[in-house]
Amino acid sequence: MTKVSISGLGMTAFGKHEDRSLKALLMDACVEALKEANFPKIDAVYIGNFMSGSLGNQEILGAIVANDLGLGPIPTVKVEGACASGGIAFRQAYLNVLNGVYEHVLVAGVEKMKHASTEETTRAINAAMDNDSNEKNAGLTFPGFFGNLANRYFYETGASKKHLAMVALKNREYALGNPLAQFKKPTSIEEIMSARMITEPLGLFDCSPTTDGAAAIVLSKGENGVVVRSSAQASGTTQMQESVELLSIPAIRESANKAYELAGLGPNDIDVVELHDCFSMTEVLAIEELGFFDKGRGWEAVEQGLTKHGGKVPVNTSGGLLSKGHPIGATGLAQIYQVVSQLRGTSCNQVDNARIGLAQNLGGTGAYSTVHIFEKVGS
Amino acid sequence: MAHIPVHECAQCQKKYVQRKWVCSNCKSTEFHLTEVPGEGTVFTHTTIHVSSSEFAHLAPYTVALVELADGLRVTGRVTGKVEINDQVTCVSNEENLYVFDRVEKAAG
Numbered sequence: 001m002t003k004v005s006i007s008g009l010g011m012t013a014f015g016k017h018e019d020r021s022l023k024a025l026l027m028d029a030c031v032e033a034l035k036e037a038n039f040p041k042i043d044a045v046y047i048g049n050f051m052s053g054s055l056g057n058q059e060i061l062g063a064i065v066a067n068d069l070g071l072g073p074i075p076t077v078k079v080e081g082a083c084a085s086g087g088i089a090f091r092q093a094y095l096n097v098l099n100g101v102y103e104h105v106l107v108a109g110v111e112k113m114k115h116a117s118t119e120e121t122t123r124a125i126n127a128a129m130d131n132d133s134n135e136k137n138a139g140l141t142f143p144g145f146f147g148n149l150a151n152r153y154f155y156e157t158g159a160s161k162k163h164l165a166m167v168a169l170k171n172r173e174y175a176l177g178n179p180l181a182q183f184k185k186p187t188s189i190e191e192i193m194s195a196r197m198i199t200e201p202l203g204l205f206d207c208s209p210t211t212d213g214a215a216a217i218v219l220s221k222g223e224n225g226v227v228v229r230s231s232a233q234a235s236g237t238t239q240m241q242e243s244v245e246l247l248s249i250p251a252i253r254e255s256a257n258k259a260y261e262l263a264g265l266g267p268n269d270i271d272v273v274e275l276h277d278c279f280s281m282t283e284v285l286a287i288e289e290l291g292f293f294d295k296g297r298g299w300e301a302v303e304q305g306l307t308k309h310g311g312k313v314p315v316n317t318s319g320g321l322l323s324k325g326h327p328i329g330a331t332g333l334a335q336i337y338q339v340v341s342q343l344r345g346t347s348c349n350q351v352d353n354a355r356i357g358l359a360q361n362l363g364g365t366g367a368y369s370t371v372h373i374f375e376k377v378g379s
Numbered sequence: 380m381a382h383i384p385v386h387e388c389a390q391c392q393k394k395y396v397q398r399k400w401v402c403s404n405c406k407s408t409e410f411h412l413t414e415v416p417g418e419g420t421v422f423t424h425t426t427i428h429v430s431s432s433e434f435a436h437l438a439p440y441t442v443a444l445v446e447l448a449d450g451l452r453v454t455g456r457v458t459g460k461v462e463i464n465d466q467v468t469c470v471s472n473e474e475n476l477y478v479f480d481r482v483e484k485a486a487g
């Protein structure tokens with residue numbers, strides 16, 4: 001069977017890039033990845049992006065990449081799946097190499113958000129919900145969905161705001177070691193707990209920030225360095241009121257189970273994880289849905305330090321979306337950048353002897369989820 | 380009290396609070412519009428302090444997921460603060476926006 005390897009990685013610093021355009025960020029990440037892959041003949045380009053149209057009045061990102069990088073008249077496409085745009089773009093690229101359509105594919109994600117006001121950005125992000133519904137008219141925001149989830153989770157499990165703060169603190173501490181992360185200022189449980197409220201019970205530190213940034217990956221046919229062991233994707237609810245089990249994000253569970261099955265692996269085989277902590281609450285649910293901890297017990301695992309170095313499995317060693325930053329379309333690829341770096345042994349916050357890693361990317365209110373599993377080959 | 384309109388599958392009677400085109404349960408494409416009483420309990424809630432430009436002038440405001448009869452859930456805006464399990468009643472249903480009030484429990 002065809003193997004697919006990661007042959008190049010590129011990523012800009014995440015944060016505020018006042019003087020660099022969306023295009024410049026995208027190109028910088030792409031060139032870095034292509035250089036590392038030694039400029040193979042690229043057969044196709046996949047771009048993950050969510051709001052270049054709504055916030056920047058710029059589309060056709062695929063064609064721009066092919067044109068400005070001199071890749072020739074190859075097929076390109078932009079993939080949209082809200083915050084999972086990057087993960088889905090990666091999956092499309094992977095499947096086409098796996099199935100022999102292409103030999104080398106460039107996949108990149110980008111977002112530029114910092115120039116817009118919070119109200120403008122919140123409105124654009126709300127496009128990740130089904131807006132032809134009474135939920136939108138009630139004024140439910142995207143963070144508000146996760147605020148609702150958190151209050152119910154507290155009620156059913158005994159968890160409290162302090163446990164969410166522990167997630168935010170862990171990810172901030174990891175970000176301090178990541179030179180590309182957006183937030184590099186130390187914080188404390190007290191500061192996190194007393195920060196201004198965004199949507200109760202979620203405060204400022206419980207919510208991922210708006211971010212400018214890009215990440216890029218070259219995928220190549222063959223078995224070299226780090227290979228993709230499996231790729232899976234699932235869809236889920238687009239409205240809170242239709243979620244049968246509100247405290248589950250079934251798309252995460254479905255995509256994880258499928259990825260484990262395809263790889264012939266389980267949660268206990270995973271050495272390092274990047275998962276979609278768009279909110280601190282989401283990380284607690286994701287560690288449960290990915291099978292690392294029992295349902296309703298994720299908060300206890302956080303409290304016991306099981307999601308850090310020396311625990312069961314280090315989660316979000318990049319700093320996660322919460323502290324590395326969340327340039328929406330780039331996020332899924334930045335997660336893979338981190339996992340692959342861990343398996344190569346070249347990462348920030350390196351996990352000793354990491355051989356198998358997992359990246360999980362979520363879009364919307366659990367509307368999309370992708371899971372990819374990677375393995376280091378050779379010694 | 381305002382009622383909540385419900386789309387009921389003509390074949391298996393599964394109820395939806397928003398229109399569907401195919402029933403996820405039985406694949407029927409026929410639905411009847413009916414309604415259920417706008418009374419229920421708060422399943423969960425959040426009070427939103429930061430919102431989009433359309434709703435920012437209302438902040439802080441509370442949005443709750445209300446469980447109606449038969450376990451059907453609907454999202455609506457709530458006047459004032461609520462807790463999980465509080466009883467609420469729908470006081471207005473205009474332009475696809477449900478507004479609920481907390482039902483004050485009788486003294487004693």
